[in-house]
Amino acid sequence: MINDAQEFRKDFPLLAQNMNGKPIVYLDNGATTQKPESMIHAVCGYYGGCNANPHRGAYALSVEATDIYENARERVRKFINAKKSNEIIFTKNATEALNLIAYSYGLSNIKEGDEIVITISEHHSNLVPWQHVAHAKGAVLKYIYLEEDGNLSEEDIQTKITEKTKLVAVTQVSNVLGLVNPVKEVADKAHSVGAVVVVDGSQSVAHMAVDVQAIDADFFAFSGHKMLSPMGIGVLYGKEKLLDAMPPFLMGGDMIEYVEEQTTTYAELPAKFEAGTQNVGGAAGLTAAVDYLEKLTFDRITAIEKDLVDYALPQLRELPFIELYGCDTKRDNKTGIITFNVKDVHPHDVATILDAEGVAVRAGHHCAQPLMRYLGQNATCRASFYFYNTREDVDRWVEALKKVREVMHLGA
């Protein structure tokens, strides 16, 4: 069980590489995951064997490209258990999906004096668009803050969401604290006051089974590249009734029905929100990624990540110079993200020193500046696991951490 992950490593060509002369220990999966060979083949196969502009040509290749694209939509529908495949809109990434909601739903449904509620642990991609809507419409942007242990404040969920609230945006897993948020509870509260709920699934879909109907999300957004797929393909899920009533986001080819000189009628879902030539190669990759994950199963993925966290945390706690964030949750909701600092050493210096040891971690504000400020930190380091990481990776990381203070001439 423990070094289960070894068997998957051969599927990931990049993991066989060295970084700075040492076998790479890739611990930046929260930023983007590595790619399995089967996914890379699917993308190559598409471009090498079936490339054509979907929807536009009356010839076999174009039909094949269309099939590949629409098949991906159906696979994603099943993957997150949406009711209908026309509730799946392909985007460039999670950020574009969230902007689509903000521009299309937000600007047309939120009015002066209305309230938008988000959490302090949102990624900028699920924060800045709501600031924009609030500023543009004269609405009020309110925050749900955290308990001591990094979980969303129960009290804030119950008191910040009020009759004035029109939209609640919440991440399912924080990309800094790595804690699973009670999104169903937030959705229930939002629905009880007639608000819609936007769930950012960027850090969840690749790591746990997601059922958009079970959590009752009105909108759900994620990026393919954080779940084994190519960069440049993302997904917006929205309930059909909401998507149907929303105005288009981008306008042009493929999203129309009839265009007159002065007026246009728009296509039905999902084409209404997919203007211009789409990323069919990316969709082919996404299908292969979903295949890979479903074959592996989320039971195994979460078990491996949990084992790595349970193996790493006691070792990190042994080191008196390590500060941890989001690692003392009172609930059973920790994912494979460990955010930390080395005392008296700036995170960027830590990352540079780990880099020299072949260990890739992220340093900085993780696109969550309001959360950093709330935690009283200028920046932090983050290690984020995926199922192909091993206990040996953890050992290499911990060993490298032990060198940091010495390199900085701070003594052991």
Place this chain on the structure above:
Amino acid sequence: MGLENIYTELIAEESRNPENRHHLASPTVTLKGRNPSCGDEITLELEVENGVVKDASFTGVGCAISQASTSMMIDLIKGESVDEAKRLSEMFLGMIKGDITDDDALEDLGDAIALKNISNLPARVKCAVLSWHTLDNALEEKKE
């Protein structure tokens, strides 16, 4: 490139040296410099009178490289003319870009030569140059 050539004792110690880290009583220019992607953030204070940088100091947070570079820069420009400060800045940026490699040509940079190896660490170049870019902007502002 071994890390011992980047995080030399001099750089590590200078990054923690409190000497230049304070506010000035009467700065004539105060300017913030930032690397938003890293979170490096310094505020440079200068007291410029009759074309001379009479005093300089900084406050802020950032990595060892940005902090050491800032502190060394202040040691270098304090008491120098604005023109000399600009000349040093050009020299420092030339060194970090790898355009000037000859140590003799860099002699006037004194201790800051210790940062020369950053030119081999592309990811950290912007940390080393933050204070100097901020200085350039501050001196431009002064002229207006």
